[in-house]
Amino acid sequence: MSGASRLVGGPELPQVRRVVSEIPGPRSRELLARQRTLVPAGLRAALPVFVEAVGGGVIVDADGNSFIDFGSGIAVTTVGNSAAAVTERAAAQLHRFTHTCFLVNPYESYLDVCEKLNELAPVPGEKRTILVNSGAEAVENAVKIARAATGRPGIVVFDHAFHGRTLLTMSLTAKNKPYKQGFGPFAPEVHRAPMAYPYRWPTGPENCAEEAAQALADLLDRQVGAENAAAVLVEPIQGEGGIVVPAPGFLSKVATICRARGILLIVDEIQAGIARTGRMFACEHEGVQPDLITTAKGLAGGLPLGAVTGRAELMDAVPTGGLGGTYSGNPVACEAALGVFEEIETHDLMERAREIGDTMLEHLGVLGDTHPVIGDVRGRGAMVAIELVEPDGERFPAPDLTARVARRCHENGLLVLTAGSYGNVLRFLPPLSISDDLLEEGLSILGEAITKESASAA
Incomplete structure (x- = not known):
C-alpha cells in the first residue's frame, strides 16, 4: 500500500x-x-x-x-x-514538547504516573516510583535499589525465568538459547532456585508449593547465605517461561521466607501486570505484598516506559544521581500511560x-x-x-x-x-x-x- x-x-x-x-x-x-x-x-x-x-x-x-x-x-x-485515551493524550503532548529530560527539567505528567502507580501497587506503606525506558531497565534498577538498601550482593531467581536481554537481566534469565548463548561471561552473584511449576513438578502438583519453597529456603540458608542475599526476584506468572502459574500458596511462602531472613522480595510484573490477568497486578491474586515491583509492557499502550515502585525507605536509599536516564519517563510515554489507566477504569x-x-x-x-x-x-x-x-x-x-x-x-x-x-x-x-x-x-x-x-x- x-x-x-x-x-x-x-x-x-x-x-x-x-x-x-x-x-x-x-x-x-x-x-x-x-x-x-x-x-x-x-x-x-x-x-x-x-x-x-x-x-x-x-x-x-x-x-x-x-x-x-x-x-x-x-x-x-x-x-x-x-486506544483513544492513549493516542489523544500522546498526540497532545507531542504538540507541547517531546523531551526535556526529567533530570534537567521535570514535568508534571511524570509525577502523575508515579502517583498512580504508588496508589495501585500492592507494596506496603509509603511508596516511591521511578520511571525508566523498558522492562529490562526496570529490573536492573530494582536490583540496584535492593543492593543499595541492604548492602548485600546476592540476587536469587528461578528456573524458567525471563527478565530481559541486558547483561544483568540475561544473567537473571534462565533459558540459554537464544537469550544467552555466546554472550557470556555473565554478571556474578546470581543464584537460581526451582520454580513451583505444577505440571512438571517431579512429585506432583499437590507437593509443588511446599517442596519448591523448601528448596528456596535451603538454597538461601546453605548455599547463598541469607546474610548475603539482597533480594529474591520472581515473576508472579512466568511469561516467556510458558505462562507458568506457580502452585497456589507458593508466592506467599516465598514472601514469608524472605521476611524471616531480612531479604527483599521483588515481583517482576512486566508481562503479567497492568490489568492483564484480571487484577492490576498478578501478585494480588495471591495476596502478596512485595518490597519492590517492576512494570513495563502494558504500562504505556505501546510507547516505551517501565517503572520500579517500592517502599519509600528502600527507594530513598540510593544516593542522589544514582537513578535516572536521558529518556527515562519520556513525557509522551507518560501521557500514554495516563491514557492506559483511563482506558482501564473507563471500560472496566x-x-x-x-x-x-x-x-x-x-x-x-x-x-x-x-x-x-x-x-x-x-x-x-x-x-x-x-x-x-x-x-x-x-x-x-x-x-x-x-x-x-x-x-x-x-x-x-x-x-x-x-x-x-x-x-x-x-x-x-x-x-x-x-x-x-x-x-x-x-x-x-x-x-x-x-x-x-x-x-x-x-
Whole structure:
C-alpha cells in the first residue's frame, strides 16, 4: 500500500479476519528481502508480515491480510492498539514538547504516573516510583535499589525465568538459547532456585508449593547465605517461561521466607501486570505484598516506559544521581500511560480480562479433553497457554508440533506466540479490546490447527 492509502488503525479498523494471499504475501516478502540487507539476522519475527494497521483485535498487513491478534505485541497493547485515551493524550503532548529530560527539567505528567502507580501497587506503606525506558531497565534498577538498601550482593531467581536481554537481566534469565548463548561471561552473584511449576513438578502438583519453597529456603540458608542475599526476584506468572502459574500458596511462602531472613522480595510484573490477568497486578491474586515491583509492557499502550515502585525507605536509599536516564519517563510515554489507566477504569478492563480468561480456559479445556497432545491448560485472565507434549503419556515436550501448529494458525489468519523453556508452549495474550466473536473464531482456528497437525504427526 502506498503512503497515501494507508489504513487507519485503532478501534475504527474493520474487525474481521481476512486471508487474501499466501503468508507472508508478496509485499511482505519484498520487505523481508530488504530487511535481510539492513537488519542483523539475530532479529526474527514470529509472524513475518509487515504491518499497516492494528486496532481492536486485528492486525492488517501490507498485503491486505487481517489477522486475529492473540499476541498484543507480547502483552504490550493490553488496552488495545491505538486506544483513544492513549493516542489523544500522546498526540497532545507531542504538540507541547517531546523531551526535556526529567533530570534537567521535570514535568508534571511524570509525577502523575508515579502517583498512580504508588496508589495501585500492592507494596506496603509509603511508596516511591521511578520511571525508566523498558522492562529490562526496570529490573536492573530494582536490583540496584535492593543492593543499595541492604548492602548485600546476592540476587536469587528461578528456573524458567525471563527478565530481559541486558547483561544483568540475561544473567537473571534462565533459558540459554537464544537469550544467552555466546554472550557470556555473565554478571556474578546470581543464584537460581526451582520454580513451583505444577505440571512438571517431579512429585506432583499437590507437593509443588511446599517442596519448591523448601528448596528456596535451603538454597538461601546453605548455599547463598541469607546474610548475603539482597533480594529474591520472581515473576508472579512466568511469561516467556510458558505462562507458568506457580502452585497456589507458593508466592506467599516465598514472601514469608524472605521476611524471616531480612531479604527483599521483588515481583517482576512486566508481562503479567497492568490489568492483564484480571487484577492490576498478578501478585494480588495471591495476596502478596512485595518490597519492590517492576512494570513495563502494558504500562504505556505501546510507547516505551517501565517503572520500579517500592517502599519509600528502600527507594530513598540510593544516593542522589544514582537513578535516572536521558529518556527515562519520556513525557509522551507518560501521557500514554495516563491514557492506559483511563482506558482501564473507563471500560472496566480488569473485568474484561477475567471474561476473556474464562472463555479461553473453557474452550481450551474442552480441546484438551479431546487432544492428548495438550498436556496442560493454564493461565489467569487474558494470559493463557497450552503446553503441547508427545501423546505417549510421558509429558515429553513437543516443540516441533508446537511450531507447526503456530505456523498453521498464522497461515489461517491467527497470530499466536510460542514460549517455554522447551519451546512447546503456545501462549495467548489477546488485547482486552478484542471482540467475543474474534476471540471465539481464533479459538476455533487454533482447535483446527491442533487437530490437523497432531493427526499428521500420528
